[in-house]
Amino acid sequence: MDQTQNDLLSPPEQSKGEEDQPKGARRRGDVLENAILQAAWEELEEVGYAQLTMENIAVRAKTNKTAIYRRWPNKVKIVVAAIVKHVPQPDIFAPATGDLRKDVINLLQGISKPMQKIGAETMHALMVEYHGNDLSSQLMRPKTEDKLNIAMKNILKNAQKRGEVRLEQINERVISLPADLLRYEILTTHEPVSDSTILEIVDDIFLPLVRQ
Amino acid sequence: MDQTQNDLLSPPEQSKGEEDQPKGARRRGDVLENAILQAAWEELEEVGYAQLTMENIAVRAKTNKTAIYRRWPNKVKIVVAAIVKHVPQPDIFAPATGDLRKDVINLLQGISKPMQKIGAETMHALMVEYHGNDLSSQLMRPKTEDKLNIAMKNILKNAQKRGEVRLEQINERVISLPADLLRYEILTTHEPVSDSTILEIVDDIFLPLVRQ
DNA sequence: AAGGTACGGTACGTACCGTACCTTAAAAGG
DNA sequence: CCTTTTAAGGTACGGTACGTACCGTACCTT
Secondary structure, three states: OHHHHHHHHOOOOOOOOOOOOOOOOOOOHHHHHHHHHHHHHHHHHHHHHHHOOHHHHHHHOOOOHHHHHOOOOOHHHHHHHHHHHHOOOOOOOOOOOOOHHHHHHHHHHHHHHHHHHHOHHHHHHHHHHHOOOOOHHHHOOOHHHOHHHHHHHHHHHHHHHOOOOOHHHOOHHHHHHHHHHHHHHHHHOOOOOOHHHHHHHHHHHHHHHHHO | OHHHHHHHHOHHHOOOOOOOOOOOOOOOHHHHHHHHHHHHHHHHHHHHHHHOOHHHHHHHOOOOHHHHHOOOOOHHHHHHHHHHHHOOOOOOOOOOOOOHHHHHHHHHHHHHHHHHHHOHHHHHHHHHHHOOOOOHHHHOOOHHHOHHHHHHHHHHHHHHHOOOOOHHHOOHHHHHHHHHHHHHHHHHOOOOOOHHHHHHHHHHHHHHHHHO
């Protein structure tokens, strides 16, 4: 009888490396919320946006749809939340290298990786479902307050101090040009954006325009 | 008896302005196919891609889903077919105006209208569902065989003959730049692309680059 | 100890997809 | 003209996923 007790009671407590809760335990608040967002992110990476289901997110998070819908009203919102949580926001104040070319290349490379992580399929899907929602503010802001745009202007201001460019002669559209081209590349290409693409954007297009 | 025959045979033929078939008549082949494509196009314009359903297309075409699935395997395919039928393909061989600037502006304006008709939402949706399909060849080809790219090269060749540019010094990416920017604008903006946007692309970006 | 909160779990109604099946008009072919 | 074949009209179904409703209960607060 004693043997039997030991054999039956011990195993359930352990099982995997991940902190498993005891049999009837419940996670709440942030703990559960993080588990759901983590599950959503993993599902998104594994099966992609189109194949993503609320049910599967719930299963992976070891909870149920209800817990998800208590927090986010639909698929779009939870996916955006998962992305915001797991994808690093680009640095507005990238460290100045003292060279316009290097600064711009760094900026583009910095944003390239995170956007690749999200993937073109998901971005398109979000832009489809965005129609009508107020979702744009998360991913596609008006250009004047776009983070990348601000970062680019800071870079150009520094370049101006060094006499590399004359800011007042540079068109707004030229300022946003590198970021726009990079985003277009990511949206329309299905392979990852190569470093040489970034170099082309900078050396063959952007620099000739700002240095006139 | 003669009267009766006339009275009974005439009425079913008329009823609405649109060519209505008599009670139990059946359309076949191209007639039915065109009716379906027309209905698909109208639904697409009225409710958009996301809200578009096969059932509603069938109802509007006064037929049923079966007739649609006999012709197209899924929603993507019939939408593409409807677009191809109703949206004019852009003119590759735009008449040369004898001026590089005017040629490029004409080209961009020529492609702008048709793409606006399709709409950003539908384009994103198609690019989502494209993943894995052979659908890209309809909308997004490799750049070297892209129709717009060919047209742009023709324009530049003519400009070279007039001594306006030196083609061998112009980067491939610069050649596709105007079309890329226009497409990006259409994909990310929800308002129609204005003429001034096209002028900016041409005057502030493209021409300075090719005229060096 | 009592009460409120929200999690686990199940079941449901809805919507749409894509398919199976049957009937019947119209075309094809002798 | 009659028979055969084709394809349209029409209904119903299986299947998937969304989003909601409800119930019992673990956990937290006081």
